[in-house]
Amino acid sequence: MNTAKKLFGAAALTVSIGLVTAGCAAAAPEPVETEAAPGSVDLRMSVWTSNEDQLALFDSIADAYKADHPEIGSITFESLPFADYNTTLTTQIAGGNAPDLAWMGDLSKDLIAADALVPLTDELEATKGWDYDDLLGSVTAEFSVDDELYAYPFSNSPFALYVNTDLLTLAGQTLPAEDPTWEDISTIGAAVNAATGKAGFVIRDFDYSSWNTLATVWTGWGASAWSDDGATCTFDSPEMVDAFQFLHDAAFVDKSMPGPGVAADFFAGDAAFTVAQVSRASLLDGTFAYDVIPLPAGPEGDYSVIGQAGVGVLSSSAHTQEATDFLAFLTDPENAALLAQYFPPPRASLLTGEKLAENNAKLTAEQLQAVVVDQVPDSVTLPNHTNPAEIAQKGKAAFDAMWVADADVEAVLGEVCEAIQPVLAN
C-alpha cells in the first residue's frame, strides 16, 4: 500500500469517527414546551462549590426529584471554580452552552437586566406547599425587580467578627462586655500587633483589591457606594470619607490592620480579628480558642451586612419549565431545611439558632442566633450593580492611590467616583 492510500485510509477513518461522534451528539433531546418524553430532559446546574458533602446533598435531592419525574434523564451539578465563575458562566452563555440553572452572585443584575432569567414568583407561589410568604423581604430584594423574583436566595450568610481569644489573652487584652465598636477593635488590634507581632483585624478577601468587601465597615458609618437607584456614586460622601479615614489610619497609623502586601490569615492564627461570613466558620480547626460576634458598631450604631448567592433559571435553557419546576422542588420547605445546614436560608421559619445549630459543629445555638438569625432580617447586601466587573476594576484602579501612607483620602474617593460614575450612569 503506498503512502497516499495509507493516508486516505486514515483520513476516511477519522472522518467516519467524527461523523459517528457528531451523530451521537446530535441525538440530544429536542426542546419541549410543557410535557417531555420520558428521559428526554437533561438538566445542568452551575455551582461554585466543590464541597463533596454539599454536592452529595444536591445529588440526593435531584435523585428524589427524578423518582417522581420520568421526563428527567439526568440532573448534573457542574462545579466551576469560584475565582473564574462569572467569566466561565458568561463564556458558556456566549458560546451557546449555558446551563439550565445557575448559582449567581453579583452577575444577577446583568442577567436580570438582559431578561436572561426566568421570572419565578408566579411559579413558586403556585407550587403547593412552597410557602412563598415565608421568604424574608430583606433577602429577596437583591434578586427582585418590581416584586418579581428572578433568583431564589438560597444562601444568605451574614458577615461576623471572628475573634482569636488566645491572641487577645496573650496580649493582655479583653473585648468590651457589650457591643464593641470599630474604635474598640482597632485599639485592641493595635495592642495585639504591638505585643505579639500578629495582625490586628483583617477584612477577609479584601487584600487591598476587592474594595466592595469594605462595605462590612463603611455601612457602620452610614455610608453606601451609590444611591439606592444605583445611578449616582456616593463614595465622596462625608460618611464615606470618615469610614475610609478610619481604615487608612488603621493600616498606616495605628497598625491595627495589616498594610497592603502583608499576608495574615486569621484562620491560621495570624490575626486577632477577622470580618468574614458565618459560612467561613468551617475553616476553624480548633488550633486556637475563638468567638464569633456580630459586626462591631460604627458611629451610626449597629448594622448587618450579608453576602448572598441565588439560583435562577436561564431563559436560554431548552427546558425552562422543567428547570423552574426542579428549582421549586430544590427550594421547597423540606429541601430548604436540608440546604440550611450549609447555607443560611431565606425562610423565616428556618431561621432559629437551634435549627441552624443542629448541623453546625463550629458555632453554638446562641452564637448562630446572634450572628445569623438576628442579623438577616435587617441586613444590607454587599454593593451590587450591573457591570460589576467593570465597576470593580475602575474602582480598584482609583482606590490603589488610597493605600499609600500619605494618601489624601477625600481626594482619592472623589477620583473613585469620577472613575465609576460613567459606568453607573450607563
Add this chain to the structure above:
Amino acid sequence: MTVTIVETREAPAGASRPPAAPSRRRFWSASRRDQLAGYLFITPQLIGVVLFVLVPVGLAVWYSLNDWNIFSGRLEFVGGDNYADLLTDPQLPSVLLATVVFSGGIVVLNIALGLGLAVMLNRRFRGVTFFRTLFFSPVVVSVVAWTLVWGFLLQDNGGINGALSVIGIDGPNWLQSGDTAMIAVIVSQVVRSVGINMVLFLSALQGVPSELHEAARIDGAGSATIFFRITLPLISPTVLLTAIITIVGALQAFAQIAVLTGGGPGLSTTVLVYYVFQQAFEFNNIGYGSTLALMLLTFVMLLTLLQWQLRKKWVFYED
C-alpha cells in the same frame, strides 16, 4: 522538488514495432501521489490554522463591528463605533504605555542577559553543565506556578524584603507601588524565560568557526573586537530569531500580569493583552475587546514585518 518519471518500454531488438498506440499517462503518477501525500501531511495543520486562526480572526473582525449583549444574545451592528472608541478610551494611553514598557523591558533584558549568559557558559570550566541547567530550569516551570511563587516572594513581608532586611535594606512594597510593580513583573519573567534565549545563543555560538577567532587573535584583535566584529555578525540570524520570539511573547504575556498584579496598582501593569481579556471576558464588551485584539494583532504583525525588513541591514548570512 518534484520528479516526474515517465515509464517507457523499448521493444526487443529485431522485433517488429507494433503500431503506435495513443500515448496514455496514468493519472496517479508517482508525481501526483507525492503531491497528494504532501497535501495530506499538511492537512491537519491547515485545518488547525483555518479553525483556530483564520476563523477566530474573521469572527473578531465581525464582532468588532457589532455590539454584542452576551446575556440577551442580541448582536447589534454598530459599524466603526468600537474603532472610534479607541480614540476616546481614557484608559488606553496608560495601557499602551504599560505595554511598551513591559515589552521593551522584557525584550532588552531577555536578549542581553541571554546573550551574556551564553557567552559566559560557552567556555569550558568546572560545573558549566550545572550552571546551564540551573539557568534553563525555570523555563520548564509552569508560568502560573512560577508567578505565584514570585507573588509570595514580592510581598511586603515576603522573602525578597526579608533577604534585603538581613543586609539592612528596607525593601519597597514591590507589587503595591506604581514605581516598582512593573519592574517586579519584568524581572520575575525575565528570570523565568531567559534560559530559552541562552540555549539558542549557546547553540549559535558553538557554530561559530574557531579558526576565525584564532585568526583574529593572531592579527591582534582584542576580545571586544572579536565579539562585535566576528561573533555577533555570525550569530545575528539567531539574534533576529530570538528578537522576534521574545517580542511576540512579551506582547502576549497574560498569566504573569493576571496572577501577579491584576493590572495594578492603578493601570501601571495593565498591558494590552490583559486589557483585551478584561474588556471582552470580564466586562463582557466583546465588540470592543475584539477591536483591541485586532489592534494587538496589527502591532505584532507590523513589528515582525519591520524586523524582517531590517534583517537585510543587520543580519549576516554566511552564504
